[in-house]
Amino acid sequence: MQSILVLTDFSDAAFKAAQYAAMLSKVCKSKRLILFHAYQTIPVVVNEPVVAAGRESLHEESLQSMEIWQESVRQFTDPSTSISFFVNDIDLAEGTNALCKEASIDLVVMGITGKSNLEKILIGSNAVRLIADIQYPLLIVPKNTPDRMPAKVVLTTDLKEVKEKISSSSIFKFLDAIQAKLLVVNVARKDKDVSHLRTEIMDLHSLLDRYTPEIHYINHPDTIEAIDEFAQHHQAGIVITFHEQQNRPAALFHKSVSKKLAWHSRLPLLVIPL
Known part of the structure; x- marks a missing residue:
């Protein structure tokens, strides 16, 4: 993972995510850590000077905050890792996808907090919306995440199209790092009878056996609760899940496992888009 992008709204939760990203960059020997703040001004009256002035003021304030952030994050990174930043008046998902493509980003990192219902709605909704729209691996870091690299990671699978999902994703780059x-x-x-899943299980082993994984099959009425309990019981540090991209209208009404995990997981969640 040579290039990591950190999304920030300058909150405490975002700074926690930046610290975690800096720690990852050390372990992965990343060359670049990029900070990105997207704001979107909505003009109330077209061609009004006050709108342009307000936009310029917001941009300048964002630049000043980013300069402070850049120096604060630098203390957590390796000296060989370059740190840069971008500030743009653009939709968060649109800006993130564009910057990822332009800068060849390997991983996007953002924070999330569940301290209160209001914070969960305001900050958590951004994370859930990004899951639906982003086209790159997204690591969502809760505010209370420990400052250490995970000794164990949990990969979730529904045993459907295993070969297509795993072999076409960037999961190997992350696991290797x-x-x-x-x-x-x-x-x-x-x-249930899993004999018809024999091919999927064989594909799972053939793709992941080089990591000598432990593979567990659980019966539980609540998938999200089961994954969370499993990860906590095994003291895992990250949960990895896949998310199938959909058209925008369908995504608004679709409650995927990855979105539900983003709301409820107490651990960092890596979402791999398909």
């Missing part, structure tokens, strides 16, 4: 113990978990809502 962090060198953590891999735990794979499949959650079924009731006991």
Whole structure:
């Protein structure tokens, strides 16, 4: 992971994510850490000078905050890692995708907090919306995440199209970089015959056996609760899940596992887009 992008709204939760990203950059020997703040001004009256003045003021304030952030984050990174920043008047998802493409970003990192219902709505909704719209791996870091690299990571699988999902994703780059113990978990809502899943299970082993994973099959009525409990019980540091991109109208009404995990997980969540 040579290039990591950190999204910030200058909150405490965002700074925690930046610290975590800096720690990752050290372990992965990343060459670049980029900070990005996207704001979007909505003019009330077209061609009014006050609108332009307000936009310029907001941009200048954002630049000043970014300069402070850049110096604060620098103390957590390796001296060989360059730190730069971008500030733009643009939609967050649109700006993130554009910058990722332009800068060849390997991983996007953002913070999330569940301290209060209001914070969860304001900050958490950004994370959930990005899951639907972003086209690059997204690591969502809760505010209370420990300042240490994970010794174990949990990969969730529904045992559907395993080969297509895993082989076409960037998960190998991440697993190779962090060198953590891999735990794979499949959650079924009731006991069922899995003989028809033999091909999927064989694909799972053929793709991941080089990491000597532990593979677990769990029966539980609530998939999200089961994954969270499993990760906590095994003292995992990151949960990895996949998210299938959909058209915008469908995404608004679709409650995917990845979105639900973003709301409820107490651990960093890595979302791999498909």
